[in-house]
């Protein structure tokens with residue numbers, strides 16, 4: 316038996332309605348796919364950005380803020396730690412590398428971060444893609460997305476600055492503390508791609524703070540024999556997991572706090588999961604509504620086709636044939652909508668990910684995962700099951716009544 | 722049970738057939754056939770005034786409708802006792818029908834309409850089957866087999882309906898006013914086709930018609946008035 320010529324002809328005949336049903340179903344599925352895919356992209360993208368940050372030490376305050384500022388470069392006024400914290404850390408075992416970070420300066424809207432070579436190279440694991448590392452306190456390296464060529468000079472500003480370089484009212488530039496770009500780091504897919512990394516001594520100096528060495532000593536980087544300025548964040552790479560826990564315990568409570576960014580992220584994901592649950596529920600409700608309306612349409616269609624079905628039966632169509640004509644027609648529509656929904660969902664996720672990558676500064680990978688396929692398959696199966704109802708109903712009722720148009 | 726075109730048409734015996742619509746005070750007897758028997762391969766007409774029950778009789782005799790009471794035996798099969806699905810299957814194997822209102826699938830082409838009964842048990846149709854459908858359309862004089870049935874004139878639809886009824890080489894051919902929408906020339910063509918097809922395969926032919934020319938070419942007449950059929954014995 317082959318009901319497809321009849322199904323095809325039927326779809327062609329009622330194409331505006333079929334197209335509308337298809338579009339509505341595809342849209343509902345795309346919504347669900349986008350919510351799931353986007354949430355995962357956000358979670359994975361943010362986790363990847365925090366990969367290099369085992370442990371953050373900061374002055375007591377908000378742990379979340381410490382992570383948001385230290386890892387994602389979100390602007391904020393973090394409390395500062397005195398240089399004694401650094402000296403204490405320097406005496407500890409189990410530290411592969413550690414680096415203080417200072418924030419607050421910008422160049423054309425991009426963050427300028429004062430740090431040490433260890434942070435820039437992640438303890439020697441990364442090298443500049445072009446040029447070299449900073450070696451003096453008037454040199455800087457830039458992230459992959461900073462539009463500065465090697466050799467360019469940079470005058471940073473205290474606080475905010477405009478993207479186009481025009482002065483803001485009250486903007487204070489660190490004139491006389493010009494930096495020269497000497498290297499460019501490879502892309503990391505993290506907010507640091509937008510940052511200018513300067514020797515921490517350069518930032519301290521620009522703010523009139525102690526730089527850890529006598530003025531005539533031009534070397535940079537730890538250990539600092541003399542007093543230094545304060546820092547809001549120290550990034551620590553521990554030698555082992557046990558060391559990480561030991562270090563966290565040592566710097567927790569009292570004058571400092573120590574957090575695992577991964578732990579803070581898990582809390583944030585908890586909140587994100589709630590948002591996702593709400594959105595997924597909305598998407599699901601939309602899908603349910605859509606499928607109910609599709610069912611209503613199919614029923615309306617089926618009753619309009621009672622005569623057609625009666626004719627099929629009158630000329631001897633087997634039960635399975637009549638059933639297939641109604642059921643496969645809807646299934647075809649549902650499956651096409653499911654595939655289109657996945658495709659549309661992917662496009663939407665890719666678009667949203669591009670926008671959000673820009674907004675958050677870390678890379679979001681648009682990808683359709685097993686959850687999305689599962690949801691779409693579920694929707695398709697549900698649609699197919701719902702379509703059984705009109706298909707089964709098609710064989711009920713008398714042929715004669717159908718033939719006579721009753 | 723495979724069909725074979727050469728198998729003999731079964732004889733028909735009807736006993737005390739009644740078709741009643743409604744219940745109680747509203748009940749109307751649409752058909753009352755005390756006895757009717759038709760020999761295998763007979764060719765006969767059904768005639769009577771409008772509303773007398775001709776279409777109802779065809780429906781009951783072909784198993785589209787189940788009678789209220791009575792016996793309808795085609796050979797050893799009593800349609801009155803078969804369920805809906807079994808009657809559909811029996812009809813598929815044995816009957817070719819031309820409806821008074823044609824009942825084509827409007828979205829399908831004329832050719833696809835003729836092929837439709839073959840799709841019930843074939844996934845792919847062979848060239849021979851397509852050629853056969855095309856031959857039937859040629860025989861009824863339909864020039865454009867690719868045209869959608871929905872846009873055909875009534876006369877063209879009627880001819881497609883006849884081709885569709887013949888495609889499975891039925892052992893029982895039942896036609897409800899098959900020439901009503903046709904001009905004299907086409908009436909003759911269609912009548913020739915029906916009679917020849919029935920004669921060639923030995924099918925029993927039942928034609929509801931007012932067409933005098935066609936009436937004259939068929940053997941006996943089943944006269945029906947107000948649902949009542951006088952006892953008829955029709956020989957081949």
Ligand SMILES: Nc1ncnc2c1ncn2[C@@H]1O[C@H](COP(=O)(O)OP(=O)(O)OP(=O)(O)O)[C@@H](O)[C@H]1O
Pocket residue numbers: 719742743749751769770771772773774775776777778821
């Ligand atoms: N479902 C029904 N309920 C009640 N009466 C019905 C029903 N179906 C048909 N009838 C009646 O049965 C009678 C016979 O109808 P039928 O269609 O068989 O007539 P017919 O002889 O074919 O007429 P025509 O020549 O106009 O086609 C009519 O009076 C019709 O009104």
Ligand SMILES: [Mg+2]
Pocket residue numbers: 775776777821897
């Ligand atoms: Mg009639």
